[in-house]
Amino acid sequence: AKRNGKSAYARFTPEMGEISHERLQMESLMRKALELGEFELYFQPIVDTASGQAVTAEALIRWNNPTLGLVMPDRFIPLAEETGMITSIGEWVIGEACRAASRWRELGGFDVGVAVNVSPRQFRDPGFTNTVKRALEITGLNASLLELEITERLILDNTIETAEILRQLDHYGVRLSVDDFGTGYSALSYLKSYPFDTLKIDKSFIQDVLTETDDSSLVRAIINMAHSLGLNVVAEGVEEEAQTYFLQTEQCDFSQGYYYSRPLPESAFMDWLRTGKR
Numbered sequence: 072a073k074r075n076g077k078s079a080y081a082r083f084t085p086e087m088g089e090i091s092h093e094r095l096q097m098e099s100l101m102r103k104a105l106e107l108g109e110f111e112l113y114f115q116p117i118v119d120t121a122s123g124q125a126v127t128a129e130a131l132i133r134w135n136n137p138t139l140g141l142v143m144p145d146r147f148i149p150l151a152e153e154t155g156m157i158t159s160i161g162e163w164v165i166g167e168a169c170r171a172a173s174r175w176r177e178l179g180g181f182d183v184g185v186a187v188n189v190s191p192r193q194f195r196d197p198g199f200t201n202t203v204k205r206a207l208e209i210t211g212l213n214a215s216l217l218e219l220e221i222t223e224r225l226i227l228d229n230t231i232e233t234a235e236i237l238r239q240l241d242h243y244g245v246r247l248s249v250d251d252f253g254t255g256y257s258a259l260s261y262l263k264s265y266p267f268d269t270l271k272i273d274k275s276f277i278q279d280v281l282t283e284t285d286d287s288s289l290v291r292a293i294i295n296m297a298h299s300l301g302l303n304v305v306a307e308g309v310e311e312e313a314q315t316y317f318l319q320t321e322q323c324d325f326s327q328g329y330y331y332s333r334p335l336p337e338s339a340f341m342d343w344l345r346t347g348k349r
């Protein structure tokens with residue numbers, strides 16, 4: 072970045088030096104994190120809005136590092152994406168998520184699927200669809216129990232390639248959902264041509280759904296549109312009981328948020344399944 076001449080050096084401040092030092096440190100620690108077993112998946116239930124029963128769990132990655140402590144994904148996924156490490160980390164996530172969902176079925180008898188976040192670079196990696204296929208084969212998990220969450224931004228980026236990958240994944244029988252729906256520069260036409268099953272309404276809309284009439288109108292409109300296209304809807308970021316009444320009235324299929332449960336380590340998540348919904 073500093074190669075384009077003097078002016079670039081002139082803009083290089085001490086703070087930037089610190090930032091890049093922190094980045095370099097994080098990058099080198101991240102390179103070893105997989106083999107040292109420092110990544111962990113937490114699981115957050117996605118429930119049927121009407122019954123409160125869990126149908127899926129979203130897998131959310133955490134990084135336990137002796138130097139950095141517990142690192143949340145917003146702090147390291149962007150760097151993993153930039154450096155390309157997301158491909159191997161993402162492969163681990165998919166394998167681990169499928170193994171976990173198999174365990175819930177075998178150890179607990181729970182009929183609960185798993186949803187995995189897929190970042191753009193991982194999605195475009197030539198080996199991606201094969202990674203998904205292999206994880207299903209190795210774990211024996213039924214493909215319909217694996218859901219892949221893809222952001223709207225990715226979908227709008229690169230149409231021909233994207234369409235081909237989505238078709239392949241749909242062919243395997245995995246579920247496909249649009250994550251953070253409503254936050255992109257939505258060109259809704261993609262919903263018609265791509266094989267999505269579910270829209271996840273971004274939590275920013277759910278947050279003020281009881282106080283802001285704009286937000287409640289938007290949520291209502293998204294649910295109606297999704298249903299008329301044959302798609303399911305998940306409301307993200309449900310924190311209060313009153314929000315669940317609104318979502319029940321509007322017939323939002325599924326809900327996720329702190330009201331039901333925070334993301335939990337696997338053993339705590341299985342306890343949550345056992346003792347039942349709240």
Ligand code: C2E
Nearest residue numbers: 131132143144145148164188189190308309310328329334
């Ligand atoms: P996301 O996919 O939108 O995931 C939902 C985020 O909202 C999670 O944050 C979750 O803990 C949080 N959340 C859940 N319920 C509530 C609620 O009621 N209120 C509020 N305020 N927040 C709630 P988290 O775990 O920190 O993950 C942040 C982001 O990191 C995720 O956003 C996702 O984009 C990314 N991410 C997480 N795990 C992975 C992964 O394995 N691979 C990739 N590529 N990205 C991941």
Ligand code: CA
Nearest residue numbers: 129188220250
């Ligand atoms: Ca997600």
Ligand code: CA
Nearest residue numbers: 241246266268
């Ligand atoms: Ca499908």
Ligand code: CA
Nearest residue numbers: 250251271307
């Ligand atoms: Ca989301």
